[in-house]
Amino acid sequence: MSQGGWSDVGRMDELGRLATPVHRVDARAKLVTTGLFIVAVMSVSRFEVAALTPFFLYPFALLSLGRIPPGYLFKKILVAAPFALAVGLFNPLFDRETAAVLGPWSVSGGWLSFASILLRFALTVGAALVLVACTGMHRLCAGLEQLGLPRVLAVQLLFLYRYLFAVADEGARMLRSAELRSAGPRPLRVRVYGSLVGHLLLRSLDRAERVYRAMQARGFDGEIRTLQRPRLRGTDLLFVCGWLAFFAAARCWNLAGLLGTLLMKGAS
């Protein structure tokens, strides 16, 4: 019936239910840490590409400890990549002054800032995706609410995510039926797509209404309740403090440079 459409979006939910040390960390602790991570990454100046590299430790640590398949997340990052490319595309054209010299090559400031934009994009989007994958949307929204996000917004976010399934599902089925009836040489016309989108909206509204009624029938009153009443433990605080210290260190000192010098010293 609706297996196809659900399967890929549902993968995120499946990952969110794994039982690893990372999944057990309280949603609030992960939210705060990821927020601070994004701030730290964005605060790096646009010519310091090397300073960004130590930050990759955070998403990769969560990824491997949380047993999230990297290929799956990488594909998800690629989906959003065109936006970052569009933002940084003109930097190499406008800024041609040499900013760094790597052996025989001189690198212009434009290319450096372009690389920096791409790296920062990969880091922030990657960290956000890892956060969802190793927390699960439901716990994440409950965590956001406990952190003080107005309940209306937290519920909106949860619904947006839930209805994403419904809309993707309806869309896939409609597109399939349209394709089945347009086997000729002419591709689907724009007018057909317009009508498809209109119908999709109406159908999704209908389904959303039914899901809401089903929730209401079981006493939903706007508050998200979870089975385990989350309590912050010592390990959660340790998680936040530990990563915070690492982000601070990565911002203050050039960790990549230090490592390089250490290695060079060892070699000589």
Place this chain on the structure above:
Amino acid sequence: MTLPAVELRTVCFTYPDGNRALDSVSFRVAAGEAVALIGANGAGKSTLLQHLNGALRATSGDVLIGGTPLTRESAPALRRAVGMVFQDPDDQLFMPTVFEDVAFGPLNAGLAPAAVDQRALAALERVGMSHVKSRPPYKLSAGEKRAVAIATALALEPDVLVMDEPSSNLDPRGRRRLIDLLRSFGHTRIIATHDLELVVEVCPRVIVIDGGKLIADGPTDLLLNDEALMLAHGLERPHILRHRHPH
């Protein structure tokens, strides 16, 4: 006299677009009774069901659950007494796992965590689905989804079970299991369906509606055997009754 579990008093309902979906419908259902609601497509069955938990409110007339009129104020409390099983289980199952879905109602009812766990497990046990409790609902087969959807309603320990097309999309084995399950319940049951053979097996009483009006209300054997009545309202005399001989 004990109060009827469900009572409708001249209920009328008109959709905002002017479509009159229910026209002075009145009936009473006693506690523990199993009643089938039958009628052609668009007869008003689903609209009627939605009145039973206050999802839709009658334009005029009253809906009483256990003797209490269903109003905007009383609806939240009465919803706990009326368990709804929707036509499409995908609309009803929206939590990450089966267990969380079944626990959703009791959690909203404000039960303590231990009581929530116990209720959810008992409900899953009752429909024979405790082995899928940690699976995501969208991975289940249609039959399993239906059973879990019924468990989500049972977990609230309702007095009345209201079901919309419970046997749609089920394979014969799933349908057989469903029928056995429905027969085993002691709840008051109101089942809207086109599956007339299921009606014969589960419900001793039938209510026929057409064009929003109550056409007939009586014993299943009598009404379903009335070929003229059945054909006049888009239904048919079920095979199971054609071959049943009185002994």
